[in-house]
Structure formats: structure tokens, C-alpha cells
Amino acid sequence: MANPPPDVPSVPILLLGDAGVGKSTFLSRLTLGNTTPTTTPTPLPTLHDLNQPFPFDILMYNRPYRFEFSDTASPTNYTLLDPAVIVLCYSIADPASLANLRKKWIRIAEDHFNPDDKIPIIVLGLQRDVRGREDYRGSVRPSGLPSPPPLPTTSSAGSSILDTTSISTTTTSIDDANDDPTTTVEDSSGDDVVPLHPRTFTYPQEALRLAQEMRCDRYCECSALTGELFREVVEDLARTAALTTTEKGGRTEGWGCVGM
Structure with a gap:
């Protein structure tokens, strides 16, 4: 991975969550660069964990940013990473994976990375395509x-x-x-x-309520397979990540969890 120019902020983002919830699929679509939703699943590239972190370059607020995504399969023990943003991932098709955010992953996020509550934590629901009207x-x-x-x-x-x-x-x-x-x-x-x-499956209001109870900053969901709401999620993640480079930081004011 080539290093960004010295004047380009680089923001490390860590995805946490159970195996099989869709983190790799999310990262695959992110590297594809195609955020247009489709009615059928889109073939996605195969990622190799040894290539983590996966860079994502974006232009926001008239300046470039580089976001570097890693997950629990990082070649470097993920507990040794120093993320600026943490994304807690669960599968909408697997309610147990949502419960594990409270039982396991929020504790890891707080104990290893966020003892002073300065890092924004986002809850991301994946595999949204499992739901119908x-x-x-x-x-x-x-x-x-x-x-x-x-x-x-x-x-x-x-x-x-x-x-x-x-x-x-x-x-x-x-x-x-x-x-x-x-x-x-x-x-x-x-x-x-x-x-x-x-x-x-999990209803969105259930996950939003859990995110609020865990005092997370934001909740969003998408389908990386079809691209449904993927563009909106990436934009929301990017805005939060960009704010971490400012003096104010990316945390929401108070303990309110914002539904994107």
C-alpha cells in the first residue's frame, strides 16, 4: 500500500464483529468503488487479509482524505491497532451477532481502544437484503x-x-x-x-435501541451484496472519520446515538 502524500490526513478505521457477518463483503465492495445499488448481487473482488489495511481515498470538504480499513483478520493482532474510528458490525440475518455486540465487542472496543471515550463508535448492520416489506x-x-x-x-x-x-x-x-x-x-x-x-432477522429499531444503550455514536445499515444504502453508509462513515482529524473530534455531543 502506497503511503498518502504528507498533507493528506490518514484515518485508521477498525471493523469489529463476529465472523461471517459480512465484514469482508463490505470491504470488498468498498475496494470495488461501485456504490450504485443493483437488483441482483454484484460479483465482488476477493480480498487478501495480508493486504490490510485496505485504503479508501476520498475528496471531502475540498480536501483529500485516506481512510484505512482493517478488521479482526488483520495480519497485525487487531488489539494492537490504533484506530480513530471503530465500527461494530453485525448481520441483520443473525440476531445473535447483534447480541454479541453488547456481550463481547463493545467491551473489547472500550477496554482496548477507547478508555477515555474519545473514539467514535458506529454500529453497522450488514446483509440488509435479507429483509422484505x-x-x-x-x-x-x-x-x-x-x-x-x-x-x-x-x-x-x-x-x-x-x-x-x-x-x-x-x-x-x-x-x-x-x-x-x-x-x-x-x-x-x-x-x-x-x-x-x-x-x-433483526428490525432496525431493535439495533438502534441497542446502539443507544451501548452509548454508541451512530447506527446505520446496508447491503454490501446489492449495494442498497451502501453509498449512504460510506458517506456517513467518511464524515465521521474526517471529523476525527479536527479539534472537535468525531464523537457526538452528549450520549445520543444518531441514526443515519
């Missing part, structure tokens, strides 16, 4: 029924999570109508839908 309603359609139109991928502000207010309201209406998990629910289109039990 019916998943946000807490139900699934019987086979053979047409799927509803796709959900919008960004809010009016271009955020990288859905509007959790609208999601929470919709989910509550299903829960209220379906206290018995074996009861069939009818949706607004008149079609019968079947409650999703057991659920094998």
Missing part, C-alpha cells in the same frame, strides 16, 4: 401470493436507515392484532398473512 410488518405471505412493492431505501434526508417511526407504528398494529402467535392476520390488501415465528 412483509418482514417490517412482522409477517410473511403464504407461497403463491404476490409480493408488495419494495420499500424506499432512503428517507427524504437521504439517511441510511428507514424511518423507524413508521416502522414501529406498522409493527405495533400487527402485534396488537396478533397476540396469539398462531392466529392468521389480514393485511391492508385483504390477503391473509402468516405471523413470522421464529424470526431470523
Whole structure:
């Protein structure tokens, strides 16, 4: 990896999380440089851990930056690294990986890297493509029924999570109508839908709440496989990383967790 020019800030970013949650896929799409979402999975390059950290050059605020990404497979023991930003990764398809952020990874982040609370910590949900519209309603359609139109991928502000207010309201209406998990629910289109039990994915408001409880700075999610919300996540990460080079730093004021 070539060193950046001396006047270009270099910001080390460390991705932490369970094996198999999608960290390598995220880094693969990042090195590809293609952030355009697609309807089908895009072939991604194979990365070699010996090449870590993976550089990502970007122009922001009329000046260049280099962000250097590493994860737990770094050839240098990751606990010996000195990151300026920590990203706690989990798989939306695996609720246990979200629980492990609280049980394991936030403790490692705080004990090894952030004893003085100066490093921004971001929670990143990966494999967002596992969710469909019916998943946000807490139900699934019987086979053979047409799927509803796709959900919008960004809010009016271009955020990288859905509007959790609208999601929470919709989910509550299903829960209220379906206290018995074996009861069939009818949706607004008149079609019968079947409650999703057991659920094998995580709702965004659940992860955002956990990020707030862990006093993290930000929460975002995307699909590196299809590119859904990938551009927004990269932009949000880049803004946070760039702020670490300023006197103010990249931490959010107080203990509020910002949903991107």
C-alpha cells in the first residue's frame, strides 16, 4: 500500500464483529468503488487479509482524505491497532451477532481502544437484503401470493436507515392484532398473512435501541451484496472519520446515538 502524500490526513478505521457477518463483503465492495445499488448481487473482488489495511481515498470538504480499513483478520493482532474510528458490525440475518455486540465487542472496543471515550463508535448492520416489506410488518405471505412493492431505501434526508417511526407504528398494529402467535392476520390488501415465528432477522429499531444503550455514536445499515444504502453508509462513515482529524473530534455531543 502506497503511503498518502504528507498533507493528506490518514484515518485508521477498525471493523469489529463476529465472523461471517459480512465484514469482508463490505470491504470488498468498498475496494470495488461501485456504490450504485443493483437488483441482483454484484460479483465482488476477493480480498487478501495480508493486504490490510485496505485504503479508501476520498475528496471531502475540498480536501483529500485516506481512510484505512482493517478488521479482526488483520495480519497485525487487531488489539494492537490504533484506530480513530471503530465500527461494530453485525448481520441483520443473525440476531445473535447483534447480541454479541453488547456481550463481547463493545467491551473489547472500550477496554482496548477507547478508555477515555474519545473514539467514535458506529454500529453497522450488514446483509440488509435479507429483509422484505412483509418482514417490517412482522409477517410473511403464504407461497403463491404476490409480493408488495419494495420499500424506499432512503428517507427524504437521504439517511441510511428507514424511518423507524413508521416502522414501529406498522409493527405495533400487527402485534396488537396478533397476540396469539398462531392466529392468521389480514393485511391492508385483504390477503391473509402468516405471523413470522421464529424470526431470523433483526428490525432496525431493535439495533438502534441497542446502539443507544451501548452509548454508541451512530447506527446505520446496508447491503454490501446489492449495494442498497451502501453509498449512504460510506458517506456517513467518511464524515465521521474526517471529523476525527479536527479539534472537535468525531464523537457526538452528549450520549445520543444518531441514526443515519
